[in-house]
Amino acid sequence: MILLNPGPVNLSPGVRAALSLPDLCHREPEFAELQACIRAGLLEAYGLSHQRWAAVLLTGSGTAAVEAMITSLVPKTGYLLVIDNGVYGERMSRIAQLHNIEYYALRYAWGDGARTAEVAAFLDKQPKVSHVALVHHETTTGRLNKLGEIGKLCAARGIGVLLDAVSSFGAEQIDFEGCAIVGCAATANKCLHGVPGVSFVVAQREKLNAPNCTPRTLYLDLAAYCREQDQGGTPFTQSVQAFYALAAALDEFKEQGGLAQRQERYRQLSQQLRAGLSQRGLHALLKEDECSVVLSAFRLPKGLGYEQLHDRLKERGFVIYAGQGRFAREIFRISTMGEITRDDIERLLDAIGEIVRIPN
Numbered sequence: 001m002i003l004l005n006p007g008p009v010n011l012s013p014g015v016r017a018a019l020s021l022p023d024l025c026h027r028e029p030e031f032a033e034l035q036a037c038i039r040a041g042l043l044e045a046y047g048l049s050h051q052r053w054a055a056v057l058l059t060g061s062g063t064a065a066v067e068a069m070i071t072s073l074v075p076k077t078g079y080l081l082v083i084d085n086g087v088y089g090e091r092m093s094r095i096a097q098l099h100n101i102e103y104y105a106l107r108y109a110w111g112d113g114a115r116t117a118e119v120a121a122f123l124d125k126q127p128k129v130s131h132v133a134l135v136h137h138e139t140t141t142g143r144l145n146k147l148g149e150i151g152k153l154c155a156a157r158g159i160g161v162l163l164d165a166v167s168s169f170g171a172e173q174i175d176f177e178g179c180a181i182v183g184c185a186a187t188a189n190k191c192l193h194g195v196p197g198v199s200f201v202v203a204q205r206e207k208l209n210a211p212n213c214t215p216r217t218l219y220l221d222l223a224a225y226c227r228e229q230d231q232g233g234t235p236f237t238q239s240v241q242a243f244y245a246l247a248a249a250l251d252e253f254k255e256q257g258g259l260a261q262r263q264e265r266y267r268q269l270s271q272q273l274r275a276g277l278s279q280r281g282l283h284a285l286l287k288e289d290e291c292s293v294v295l296s297a298f299r300l301p302k303g304l305g306y307e308q309l310h311d312r313l314k315e316r317g318f319v320i321y322a323g324q325g326r327f328a329r330e331i332f333r334i335s336t337m338g339e340i341t342r343d344d345i346e347r348l349l350d351a352i353g354e355i356v357r358i359p360n
């Protein structure tokens, strides 16, 4: 089955093989070595220094990392501005609300981008904002939010950025220093091509140890994870097999040319897909330059429901992804993360062409 959903992804043979490496106790030096290797690989992916940054590993899905980031990096006296233009922006507001973090959500219609001038105006009007929470690639629509512009606004005002890069880490550029990033949450099983079960936050060390940042939860306390991981330990049992898989996935990421090459590979697949679907009369929701290279949303053709398209493609070996909320009846989404080739996309285009020609 070819998975065109935004994670979990089709695995490479190497990553799959890593899942059956020898059993390992998480209190033994072999585990410490595995953990250190992953942490170094994650920083290396973006050329970040170990002195200033820490990759903190959690056992949990991407949402665990996002919740850990927000609860561990916004101090008790902090105030969060959430930029919300989709499901994942909304989720960050929900996290802030549940943990009694003072926040305000600047909401945009799904599909729209945040307007930088409005963000600037809000920040100037509300000097109490200490952090901005932003989704880098809003997977709801495929939109790549303007991290560069918003990050610069924050940097100029001494405001920290908390980035949900769950569906962009490994595939899109992130200027950590220029964008005032203090925390960046992501996961193993999207653009890095590992398996579900490990997620992580790349955080500024100095901010993790800030004196006014006391933990809000036991399990998601990043500072505690970081302290123990720096010593080769872990506060709780980690998903050892998922760690093995992530280490193998990071080796492949590096061998294949790292971030630049992964971005280029996704870009080519995305262009192939957008051009091919357009030829078959199916149009993208957003323009290419508004979109991540990772995923595009397409309008459903008239007279063909999502379920029908999904089921007919599944019969042919492809899993596509539905729209959410008000988009459920309007769009379908295709991600090209994972072991997907140009041939797979060609066969997908043929299959969609066939289904669209003879809808019943």
Ligand SMILES: *Cc1c(COP(=O)(O)O)cnc(C)c1O
Pocket: 006, 061, 062, 063, 064, 066, 088, 135, 137, 138, 139, 164, 165, 166, 167, 187
């Ligand atoms: C996938 C995703 C998440 C987290 O999803 P999980 O199901 O918890 O792994 C968070 N943010 C974005 C932008 C995502 O695409």
